Amino acid sequence: MTSIVDETEGAEVRSLFLAGPFLGLLDPETGEMPEQERAPFDLLIKHFESQGVSVHNAHRREAWGAALMQPEECTRLDQEEIRRADVLVALPGSPASPGTHIEVGWASAFGKPIVLLLERDRDYTFLVRGLHTVATVEYVMYADVAEALPAVDRAVRRAVARRRAAGDGG
Numbered sequence: 001m002t003s004i005v006d007e008t009e010g011a012e013v014r015s016l017f018l019a020g021p022f023l024g025l026l027d028p029e030t031g032e033m034p035e036q037e038r039a040p041f042d043l044l045i046k047h048f049e050s051q052g053v054s055v056h057n058a059h060r061r062e063a064w065g066a067a068l069m070q071p072e073e074c075t076r077l078d079q080e081e082i083r084r085a086d087v088l089v090a091l092p093g094s095p096a097s098p099g100t101h102i103e104v105g106w107a108s109a110f111g112k113p114i115v116l117l118l119e120r121d122r123d124y125t126f127l128v129r130g131l132h133t134v135a136t137v138e139y140v141m142y143a144d145v146a147e148a149l150p151a152v153d154r155a156v157r158r159a160v161a162r163r164r165a166a167g168d169g170g
């Protein structure tokens with residue numbers, strides 16, 4: 001009898017931290033993220049929450065720029081939430097989001113599983129491209145975030161399962 005091994009067995013995900021470019025996307029006139037820049041975050045948040053996953057996202061927390069926190073407030077909060085999360089899902093951004101790169105660094109140092117969403121035909125820094133050599137990383141290459149959702153789900157489950165199989169879920 002053939003047994004089928006489910007590579008995502010044990011990949012229950014209760015919480016995730018969604019990171020991505022923020023300050024660089026604010027409209028200088030309004031101080032808020034324009035609708036089209038919010039869209040991928042909004043979509044991902046709704047998608048994960050519809051599956052019962054608790055999502056921590058600073059863009060939404062800070063009302064898309066309308067309630068921007070001070071550096072002294074958001075830094076500790078973000079680090080605590082990443083420490084608490086089962087997985088970090090990040091859009092490193094191209095051009096690179098400085099804050100997101102710090103968050104990805106924290107997550108890898110904490111041993112968290114990481115899913116990196118990389119837009120096709122864009123440039124990403126060497127340490128993002130090579131992060132899988134030192135951390136549990138799944139990459140999703142996308143042209144359109146909505147179309148990539150099934151691939152994102154698979155990547156999240158795979159990253160979490162791989163990390164747990166390695167003996168540390170964080």
Ligand code: 5HM
Binds near residue numbers: 024057074099100
């Ligand atoms: O450098 P940038 O703004 O692109 O950094 C974005 C990341 O830093 C987000 O993933 C968010 O979690 C965090 N951040 C935050 O929590 C950033 C800013 C502004 O830089 C903020 N709150 N006000």
